[in-house]
Amino acid sequence: MSKPVKGFSKLSKEEKITWLSEHYFNDKEKGIDVLKKYWNSDERLQQLHDEFIENTISNYYLPLGVAPNFMINGKIYTIPMAIEESSVVAAASRAAKFWMDRGGFHTKVIATEKIGQVHFIYRGDKGKLSQFFTKIKPHLFASLEDLTVNMRKRGGGITGIELVDKTDAMPDYFQLHCSFETLDAMGANFINSCLERLADVLQQEADQHTDFNDDEKDIQVVMSILSNYVPDCRVKAEVRCPVAALNEDKELTPASFANKFVQAVNIAQVEPFRAVTHNKGIMNGIDAVVLATGNDFRAVEAGIHAYAARDGQYRSLSKAEIIDDEFVFSIEIPLALGTVGGLTKLHPLVKLSLEILDDPTAKDLMQIVAVAGLAQNFAAVRSLITTGIQKGHMKMHLMNILNQMDASKEEKTYFTQYFQDKVVTHRDVISAVENYRKAQN
Incomplete structure (x- = not known):
């Protein structure tokens, strides 16, 4: 049974691992061995990783793959994706190839404004405030x-400060609502530093303001922090083609495919239970690129899901329609991303991922990430309305099941071929492997 520990952060990495093995690991030696196997043999690189966070004990690896053949505004991209879910990279690649033959993806950045707020309590006359x-x-x-000063030299900085009365939601609650342009930086540290300075100045000025009584001078700053909800930092991505060009499905006519696709997306517009899973598929593509490029996928997730519920109901992030015999599929989402600062200059694989993307600006990356989400959504909905999601997904999951069963190289080759024309289920794979091994013996 584990006990509380004092001074854990002051222990060396070896001492931390020893403590974990003594209190948690079923097999102490095996647990320690697994952790150390994931250490990097390059000591300087390992130290770099150790210093990203506190209490590091090892590295947690995710596969880094690439999805080629994305045509975005006429330019071909190969998109890096860091994700553990099977079929995501393959699905994105198939969608990219499908749309490259139909004009590719078209994108535009709508706005790049980011938000920060000073939240404070004021008990006094609103007119005076x-x-x-x-x-x-x-x-x-x-x-x-x-x-x-440096941000302004590059064309950015703080672009607005407004006083917002929120007393209808909470007694005596007001904000300084601030807007920022941070260019190629995500800008979290920059924004938070500015907000904390504004909070100090607000309180200092209030204390010296002669029109305030003593209670009104006592402005209480609760907190100063950026917002990850950035509805005015948005990007749009779109694909379109004549309905007749949707001619790759053997079971549905192009018109039937287009109509069924639009219906599927419309269901996600009106049914929150479907919308959550629909948007999760979009985030498969978005998160994978955000993570590969060293950006904050938790912030992106929170902001995008808030945007999906901006009218009071959670809805699909994507939109599909047929206009004058043309199929149009699009997405418009908030994305606050950076290509400088943070991990972009520290993590070697992040640097390579950005090189693969031809060293994009933050605006470029917004468009690339939106396209990855739209491509992933197209692939998922396409599967749902035709063969069903499990056929393709379980094909990709086959290797995971075989690895769980410690399949040999020969067995993997055999069963990859064996299930080529069969529906893959976990039960069927286990049964087939067990029968194969019995026959071999």
């Missing part, structure tokens, strides 16, 4: 000049 804010607003901007 409004007049106070109008008076100090120039001082608020001026107070940030040293923090924003």
Whole structure:
């Protein structure tokens, strides 16, 4: 049974692993061996990984694959994807090839504004607060000049500060709602530094404001933090072709395919239970590229899902329609991404992933990531309305099942061929392998 531990962070990596083995591992030696097998043999590279987070004990690997043949605005991309789920990279690749033959993907960045807020409590006359804010607003901007000087040289910086009254939602609650342009940086540290400075200046100015009584001078800043909800940092991706060009399915006519596809997406627009899984498939593509390029996929997830529920009901992120005998499939999502700072200059595989993408700007990366999500969604919905999702997915999952059964190289070759024209289920694979091994003996 485990016991609380004091001073764990001060232990060496070896000591941390020893403590874990003594309290948690069923097989101490095997557990330690597994952790150390995933250490990098290059000591400098391993130290780099150790210093990314606290209490590091090993490296947790995810496969890094690539999906080629993406034509985006006339340019061909090979997109890196870091993900553990089988069939995602293959599905994206198939969708890329399908649409490359039909004009490719078309994208545009709609806006790049990011948001941060100073949340504070004010117990006083609202009119006085409004007049106070109008008076100090120039001082608020001026107070940030040293923090924003480099960003402003590149064309970014803080672009707006507004006072927001939220007392209808919570008593005495107000905000400084701030907008930022951070260019190729995700900008979290930049934004948070600016917000904390604004909070200090707000309180200092309030303390000196002669029109406030003592209670009104006591502005209580609760917190100062960026928002990962960025509805005005959006990108759109789209594919379109004549309905007659949707002619690769053997069971459905192009018109039937297009109509059924539109119906499937419309169901995700009105049915939240379906919309969540529909959007999860989109995030398969988005998260994989975000992770491969060293961006914050948790922030991206939170912002995108909030956007999916912006009208009060959770809905599909994608849209499908038929306009004048043309099939149109699109997605519009908020994406706050960066190609400088963070892991982009530290993690060797992140640097290579960005090289594979031809060293994109943040705007370029927004468009690439949106395309990955749209491609993944097209592949998933296409499977659902034709062969069903399990046929392709379980084909890819076959190797995972074989690895779970410690299949030999010869067995993997045999069963890959054996299940070529069969539906793959976990039970059927286990049964087939067991029967094969009995026959061999």
